[in-house]
Amino acid sequence: MLEKKVYICELCGLEFDARQECYDHENSHIKPDRYERPVTIYNAGFSKYPDEIRFLMEDETTVTYRQSAIEPPEQKEASPEEGE
Ligand SMILES: [Zn+2]
Numbered sequence: 001m002l003e004k005k006v007y008i009c010e011l012c013g014l015e016f017d018a019r020q021e022c023y024d025h026e027n028s029h030i031k032p033d034r035y036e037r038p039v040t041i042y043n044a045g046f047s048k049y050p051d052e053i054r055f056l057m058e059d060e061t062t063v064t065y066r067q068s069a070i071e072p073p074e075q076k077e078a079s080p081e082e083g084e
Contacts, residue, residue, distance in 0.1 A: 030057050 006015045007022035011029045016022035032038065032055040040050035041064075054064045 030059050030061070032056065033058050033060075 041052040
């Protein structure tokens with residue numbers, strides 16, 4: 001039996017046979033600048049959640065993400081101790 005080792009990008013899940021190739025790939029993803037706060041944009045008075053969030057990235061590019069879905073938190077089931 002043979003065992004195969006794979007390396008997986010922690011950001012997108014892409015798999016590689018070679019560690020260095022995976023490392024180089026992972027570093028090709030540009031992340032938000034960790035020292036800059038994202039800017040939240042509310043387009044209307046009734047906007048409960050931000051309509052857009054703007055990030056300054058590590059390479060100083062500004063990227064704006066627009067809201068496409070809102071998912072309410074899952075309802076927790078009451079444990080037997082609660083509510084008695
Ligand atoms: Zn990746």
